[in-house]
């Protein structure tokens with residue numbers, strides 16, 4: 001035994017002395033030698049949990065445990081070994097970063113990298129080897145309770161933004177764990193609903209961001225989804241995991257279940273799962289045997305190998321992947337130490353929040369509000385003071401500090417008299433249960449209306465929160481409209497004072513029957529530790545808003561494609577659901593059906609104005625494999641410094657198949673001083689114009705004319721160009 005330990009340890013030391021990251025070949029050789037030392041029992045043990053958030057190592061060989069944590073907006077507080085209770089540590093508070101919807105709204109890949117680096121440093125400091133995030137499930141319906149954790153409705157946008165996040169996390173020697181692969185686009189019945197979707201929609205809409213994360217981001221682990229796809233659970237789905245992920249895309253990392261996502265030993269063993277987590281142990285923990293031994297990939301797996309029904313090579317492949325992840329993380333002796341709650345991380349959180357806030361509407365230049373003015377501001381609404389890092393499910397956080405919008409405004413608007421009135425109440429933060437507020441709704445409303453009447457400016461902070469049936473895991477929203485009587489309250493506030501702006505705190509689109517009556521409107525997401533500061537930055541004009549919507553806001557629910565097709569499309573009949581809208585998700589649907597959204601994908605205003613001109617391509621005609629360079633000039637024509645996003649969409653008139661009018665294929669954000677201009681170049685791979693052709697099970701690049709749309713939102717196209725594909 002001793003001899004073996006020495007062999008392995010010396011392997012580690014060679015790794016440490018030689019290079020920061022041992023060469024891939026070197027690592028594979030080490031893995032071979034370790035595999036030959038492990039007993040079958042030890043190998044099987046590595047394939048399943050030993051606690052809520054860890055899987056075992058092999059102490060006799062110095063192989064460490066793997067520690068995981070949610071993800072994706074910060075590192076979750078420590079959870080008990082064997083149940084979901086919080087461990088009550090006093091040293092596990094962290095920086096809360098803005099929700100991924102906000103990151104997507106920045107349209108800024110550089111900020112995504114900074115986000116990844118910062119959250120990765122915090123994970124490393126907290127001694128986590130895998131950070132459970134980011135998520136790139138496509139925004140299909142505004143009712144999905146988890147949309148706030150994802151990056152919107154467009155596969156190109158999500159692909160471009162997920163890659164730098166992953167690289168940033170992993171440069172800390174912490175594995176990102178991409179989730180939830182795939183088609184977990186609603187929370188209702190998520191544990192069993194079987195999703196039926198065409199190959200075309202699968203490849204064109206739902207998979208690209210995962211593929212980019214694997215092939216361009218080099219992600220080291222991926223989490224299977226809870227739901228089923230074509231009759232098989234996604235955590236052991238032969239097509240998704242063995243074929244597409246591991247074979248077609250060449251993924252060499254670890255597939256982790258979602259917690260409790262495994263359902264069958266043979267499938268788990270054979271269809272691509274590597275580590276099983278979260279299978280229910282409650283109720284079993286008093287048994288004399290360790291309850292984790294009862295996992296599908298524990299004793300039942302061991303027995304199938306021992307009986308010869310499953311080859312030992314199956315577990316070897318899983319352990320090889322797990323060891324590979326370890327060499328990248330907790331067995332990489334030169335990974336950095338990490339840091340936490342430092343000013344730099346707060347700065348990153350604030351910058352992302354500031355760039356992600358979307359100015360949806362701004363009549364009479366309602367925003368910005370002059371912070372030097374003496375005036376009375378009525379700040380109405382529960383979300384002005386409600387902490388939002390708590391709640392929402394597994395992404396909930398325990399931030400060291402969370403600046404509320406009210407506090408942010410009070411700090412910045414020192415000359416103003418600020419009166420706050422709740423206006424409505426939603427009930428205490430809860431996960432998995434709805435607890436109505438005990439406060440009297442009428443009194444709250446009356447007090448708010450009175451406050452509004454005596455103010456110069458009214459700022460309404462409403463929207464959703466992280467409670468069950470809102471923006472929260474484990475359930476979908478029950479309605480598209482705002483809850484807690486906010487619509488009625490807004491009507492009364494508008495009657496009392498029409499100088500009113502709304503700041504919507506949510507991760508989802510909501511119905512806004514009052515949208516035409518309010519002067520200003522901002523989409524503020526969940527902004528994390530620096531929420532109030534970032535909001536005050538934008539409201540005061542210290543930061544000029546430049547966020548763009550990463551998903552469409554329909555006027556009404558039936559305008560959304562998934563809902564248009566009725567119950568079998570969303571939410572399904574509780575057994576199956578059919579994605580009947582196919583590839584026409586989000587703006588692809590609105591554009592093609594000519595259904596005007598309330599606010600379009602890519603929309604977002606600024607305190608200055610921009611002009612987009614001189615759009616051209618470098619050539620007129622292209623062949624497969626080439627790059628189209630679209631260029632245009634952007635001029636800041638207004639009175640403030642600001643940032644604009646040039647967006648390039650492409651459409652194929654006269655296609656042999658149904659195609660959306662246009663699809664986002666490139667974008668570029670530029671910061672410009674007032675009066676300034678710049679030339680931007682946006683490269684687009686010709687091959688990215690192909691559609692997924694089910695008749696050949698592959699991509700088909702149609703020849704002929706394509707239309708290139710250059711603009712600043714999906715509904716603000718400044719110029720159209722034509723190119724040919726030969």
Ligand code: BGC
Nearest residue numbers: 070071132179258259394473
């Ligand atoms: C969620 C995952 C999460 C896991 C661990 C699951 O319920 O779906 O996103 O990472 O729990 O908390």
